Amino acid sequence: MRYHTPSSFDDAARLAAEASGVTRFLAGGTDVLVQMRAGAVLPDDLIDLKKIPGVTEIAQTGDGGWKIGVAVSGARLGAHEALVRDWPGVVEGMELVGSTQVQGRATLTGNLCNGSPAADSVPGLVAAGASVEITAPGGRRIVPVEDIPAGPGKTTLAAGEVISAILLPPRGAGGGDAYLRFIPRTEMDIAVVGCAVNLRVDGGRITEARVALGAVSPRIELVPACAEAIIGTSLDDAALDALAGAASAACNPIDDKRGTVEFRTEVAGVLAKRAARIAYARANGD
Amino acid sequence: MAKDEIREFRLVGTRPDRPDGLDKVTGRARYGADISAPGMLWGAVVRSPHAHARIVRIDSSKAEALAGVKAVVTRADFPTGLTGEDWNLQENTMAGEKALYDGHAVAAVAATSALRAQEAARLIEVEYEVLPHVIDVDDAIRPDAPVIREGAADATVPEGMPPNVVRYIDFGRGDIEAGFAEADLVMERSYKTEATHQGYIEPHACLGQLGEDGKGEMWVCTQGQWFIRRMCTAVLGLETSQLRVTPSEIGGGFGGKTTIFMEPLSLALSRKAGGRPVKIVMSRSEVLRATGPTASASMDVKIGMKKDGTLTAARAEFRMQGGAFPGAPVDMALYCAFAPYKLPAVQHIGYDVLANRPKCAAYRAPGSPMGAFAVESLLDEMCRELDLDPLEMRLKNAVNTGDTSSYGPKFGTIGLIETLEATRAHPNLSAPLGPNQGRGIATGYWFNHNGETSVSMALSEDGTVQVSIGTPDIGGSRASIALMTAETLGIPYEDVRVNVVETGALGVNEPTHGSRATFACGKAAVEAARQAIGEMCRRAASEWGIDPEAVEWMNGAAQPAGPNAGEFPPMTIAEIAGKMGSTGGPISGHHESVPDGVGASFGCHVVDVEVDPETGRTTILRYLVVQDAGRAIHPSYVEGQYQGGAVQGIGWALNEAYIYGEDGRLQNSVFLDYRVPVASDLPMIDTEIVEVPNPGHPFGVRGVGETGITPPLPAIANAIHQATGARLRQLPMSPPRVLAAIGEARQG
Numbered sequence A: 001m002r003y004h005t006p007s008s009f010d011d012a013a014r015l016a017a018e019a020s021g022v023t024r025f026l027a028g029g030t031d032v033l034v035q036m037r038a039g040a041v042l043p044d045d046l047i048d049l050k051k052i053p054g055v056t057e058i059a060q061t062g063d064g065g066w067k068i069g070v071a072v073s074g075a076r077l078g079a080h081e082a083l084v085r086d087w088p089g090v091v092e093g094m095e096l097v098g099s100t101q102v103q104g105r106a107t108l109t110g111n112l113c114n115g116s117p118a119a120d121s122v123p124g125l126v127a128a129g130a131s132v133e134i135t136a137p138g139g140r141r142i143v144p145v146e147d148i149p150a151g152p153g154k155t156t157l158a159a160g161e162v163i164s165a166i167l168l169p170p171r172g173a174g175g176g177d178a179y180l181r182f183i184p185r186t187e188m189d190i191a192v193v194g195c196a197v198n199l200r201v202d203g204g205r206i207t208e209a210r211v212a213l214g215a216v217s218p219r220i221e222l223v224p225a226c227a228e229a230i231i232g233t234s235l236d237d238a239a240l241d242a243l244a245g246a247a248s249a250a251c252n253p254i255d256d257k258r259g260t261v262e263f264r265t266e267v268a269g270v271l272a273k274r275a276a277r278i279a280y281a282r283a284n285g286d
Numbered sequence B: 001m002a003k004d005e006i007r008e009f010r011l012v013g014t015r016p017d018r019p020d021g022l023d024k025v026t027g028r029a030r031y032g033a034d035i036s037a038p039g040m041l042w043g044a045v046v047r048s049p050h051a052h053a054r055i056v057r058i059d060s061s062k063a064e065a066l067a068g069v070k071a072v073v074t075r076a077d078f079p080t081g082l083t084g085e086d087w088n089l090q091e092n093t094m095a096g097e098k099a100l101y102d103g104h105a106v107a108a109v110a111a112t113s114a115l116r117a118q119e120a121a122r123l124i125e126v127e128y129e130v131l132p133h134v135i136d137v138d139d140a141i142r143p144d145a146p147v148i149r150e151g152a153a154d155a156t157v158p159e160g161m162p163p164n165v166v167r168y169i170d171f172g173r174g175d176i177e178a179g180f181a182e183a184d185l186v187m188e189r190s191y192k193t194e195a196t197h198q199g200y201i202e203p204h205a206c207l208g209q210l211g212e213d214g215k216g217e218m219w220v221c222t223q224g225q226w227f228i229r230r231m232c233t234a235v236l237g238l239e240t241s242q243l244r245v246t247p248s249e250i251g252g253g254f255g256g257k258t259t260i261f262m263e264p265l266s267l268a269l270s271r272k273a274g275g276r277p278v279k280i281v282m283s284r285s286e287v288l289r290a291t292g293p294t295a296s297a298s299m300d301v302k303i304g305m306k307k308d309g310t311l312t313a314a315r316a317e318f319r320m321q322g323g324a325f326p327g328a329p330v331d332m333a334l335y336c337a338f339a340p341y342k343l344p345a346v347q348h349i350g351y352d353v354l355a356n357r358p359k360c361a362a363y364r365a366p367g368s369p370m371g372a373f374a375v376e377s378l379l380d381e382m383c384r385e386l387d388l389d390p391l392e393m394r395l396k397n398a399v400n401t402g403d404t405s406s407y408g409p410k411f412g413t414i415g416l417i418e419t420l421e422a423t424r425a426h427p428n429l430s431a432p433l434g435p436n437q438g439r440g441i442a443t444g445y446w447f448n449h450n451g452e453t454s455v456s457m458a459l460s461e462d463g464t465v466q467v468s469i470g471t472p473d474i475g476g477s478r479a480s481i482a483l484m485t486a487e488t489l490g491i492p493y494e495d496v497r498v499n500v501v502e503t504g505a506l507g508v509n510e511p512t513h514g515s516r517a518t519f520a521c522g523k524a525a526v527e528a529a530r531q532a533i534g535e536m537c538r539r540a541a542s543e544w545g546i547d548p549e550a551v552e553w554m555n556g557a558a559q560p561a562g563p564n565a566g567e568f569p570p571m572t573i574a575e576i577a578g579k580m581g582s583t584g585g586p587i588s589g590h591h592e593s594v595p596d597g598v599g600a601s602f603g604c605h606v607v608d609v610e611v612d613p614e615t616g617r618t619t620i621l622r623y624l625v626v627q628d629a630g631r632a633i634h635p636s637y638v639e640g641q642y643q644g645g646a647v648q649g650i651g652w653a654l655n656e657a658y659i660y661g662e663d664g665r666l667q668n669s670v671f672l673d674y675r676v677p678v679a680s681d682l683p684m685i686d687t688e689i690v691e692v693p694n695p696g697h698p699f700g701v702r703g704v705g706e707t708g709i710t711p712p713l714p715a716i717a718n719a720i721h722q723a724t725g726a727r728l729r730q731l732p733m734s735p736p737r738v739l740a741a742i743g744e745a746r747q748g
């Protein structure tokens, strides 16, 4: 195994593009190192991104959005008051990852690129309308987060492409977001269902909404039908029921040791309602 | 004994720091994997990926060609001709003609590094002929089930039983039909529990060395070094005394470390590698796939009850699989099932069934939790039907001292009634319950155990004392034994050092199992101390020139017994020890026996739960353990046992289970998916220690380690029923199951 410590994303992309065997980037390492120890993935090239300047920074962008470095840990994210004020749902998704120890290392980027359909921070990012900046040997481009997952353990990133930052849009007025997951225990578990809701209210009415579901399909999905069910409403019972119905209808889960198809489908609706209520309250400043 | 009961204790019942505490919290304590030796090799084990397969061919040539590989062993390296449990142990250690479960060892390799050994293990080619398999106990007992082993049934199995039944049990007393006829309500229900693992934090680890001369040494994480010695030497055909076994500190065992798994492999590899020591450390996945879980059970229970709650008759039929070998604890489950109750008529039937799963090992009160799940759930259901208070019903039928137990023997002094009364008086019973909340009550029982015990104590030159015991300290037994020894000798707790010693230092000791260490080793330590006191009194008498009978021992010193004995100042233990070299030599005490006077322990648990009606998720709000300890030598460690038992039971009740795929492979061999409770899942477990002293122990100890895992399964099922109206008769009561049951209860 070759271990690399590039000092720029261009170098990182070039190293990855030139590598021919199994290649992994190293952010927090809470997926990669575990996979290596288990013998599941034995990289030929391991490209550590943490020596690149700025990767642990969180910066406000000119338009009022946020740029989050690829090595920002969950703990740092949670300690950033202004970011938490803007995007509590995104942050709470990341903060659910692992334990205190894991929080010191684990990153949004790693969570996204590990490609798990149950990744806890990804539904929040998708619902928020976040995007990623991708650096490739040919240059940089910006891609919506929902276009990155490609199925269990897979992303749409090509060889030689590295994510160089995560971008959150400006929060604006009357916005609120929330993420909930279902696990049988209280922590250290993989989401059986995850749901993020991001919405904007104006005078009590929902004017914009994005809803994303995790762990109920091969990839984390943005579900427009869920958004439609609540846009234009003040989240009354009928709207909530329609939301739950749309969430359950969007499920295409597997039956496995972590949950049955029926259970996941039913609980997706339950979580959608509960997350929507929290997001709505946050948007109303309650 | 009566004298002991009214005596005020100086140390017994206090809570000093445990002697092994500092090492454990600073990381200095040495566990199984912490020992290395010069020239050491690392072992790795090749395991079957199939639930049931004939081993056609094993080709290790590629592995042996790898640099750094020093030995490969298969079953061909083990002696033949073993019988009975020795054969079972050998077959489980290393598969012979067939791999009998996913994870069954088929070969092992030793190399100069752990990575090299793992690489070599991957290069060992095993050709299998996959056979039909069976996992579930109800499938395994069918007449047409795949046969796991011909001729495994013992003499108890009548002609014509299905092929995987290897043991049959049938006992009882009274006129059972007359009993049911007399009842106002007779109910019969069926229950199932899944296999669970002991879930100890420390994986199995050992370092073994064996020379061509048949002499060997082993350092190992175990509950019982003599068991390791006997089993390893039996499996390898060695003389028992030629293997010396030293136990490490132990990060939990719960019964699962009372037997052998990879230990003989390290010895066999060492012998083949010219006597170089070989270390093997299991991964968590190996622990879950290949070391002993408990049995899974399928149970039918029928009970007759009068309107006032009086029990008239009971019948239990339990079917258990304990893996591909005989030994499911169906007998224990039946003995404990009705033990808390006076029953005029009772019948027990049990089947021990083979299935393609790992060989079950003991797990905390083996069998008792399953039986309790069935019986205590049904009693709760019957109390609801007859509108009876479940605690009062239990008090009405509770066994008392001198009663004949459901399984035969008469009870000695027991404290079930005191336990139930203490439960009734506890504030948790009147805590208010909100919507979607429910309270469940259940009782539980464990016999406790004595076992072969050998303990020595010796005086050091400064008057401090060392005690050598043979039972590894899992739950604070060093502290308890130091307290009892110091109490007996009249010296400070800190002056006693208790050492857990290797097999060469004492006679045979059974493991720390059966809740026996504080009872049996404590009793032996007290006897040893009394012997040393006798010798110290003799030394003082000889110095004073008086009769030894005229000397008594008080407050850590020899004193003349009364004015007629003469006037001498007390001679302290330090003074006697300081000159023992010139007064007759070393002073020690020793005791060995299978101590009689075991005292059984009953418990009663009360749990409050809240169930999310939309997700089926159960939260434990409050949990109370009330249990008879006889006497709590060190109350903190008694409470620790109560809490630990409850927590393991909570895991078993709610989420833990062995999950198999259609292919017979274990799907959840990591802690991510084998879900033991995490700390944030639990409230502080409330405890109440009841003390009805056991007259068979100098301080009244009963043993407290096991009863605590017995009531949680039914207590939680009963609480979930009250919270939701849904009665769950199958474990685990995981959210999908509870949600489905709530749906069914609403419809029906």
Ligand SMILES: Cc1cc2nc3c(=O)[nH]c(=O)nc-3n(C[C@H](O)[C@H](O)[C@H](O)COP(=O)(O)OP(=O)(O)OC[C@H]3O[C@@H](n4cnc5c(N)ncnc54)[C@H](O)[C@@H]3O)c2cc1C
Pocket (backbone or CB within 6 Å): A023, A024, A025, A026, A027, A028, A029, A030, A031, A032, A033, A034, A049, A070, A096, A097, A098, A099, A102, A105, A106, A107, A108, A109, A110, A111, A112, A113, A114, A118, A119, A120, A121, A157, A161, A162, A163, A164, A188, A189, A190, A191
């Ligand atoms: C004990 C434990 C508990 C956990 N609990 C949870 C949980 O509750 N919920 C959850 O969702 N996850 C959980 N995880 C998984 C893991 O912690 C998360 O997925 C985490 O966010 C991964 O981030 P990381 O920085 O550690 O990723 P790494 O391990 O460093 O990398 C993960 C993957 O992302 C790729 N990658 C990293 N950076 C980039 C980049 N800039 N561009 C392209 N690819 C990149 C790597 O090549 C690798 O494939 C847990 C893990 C552990 C060990």
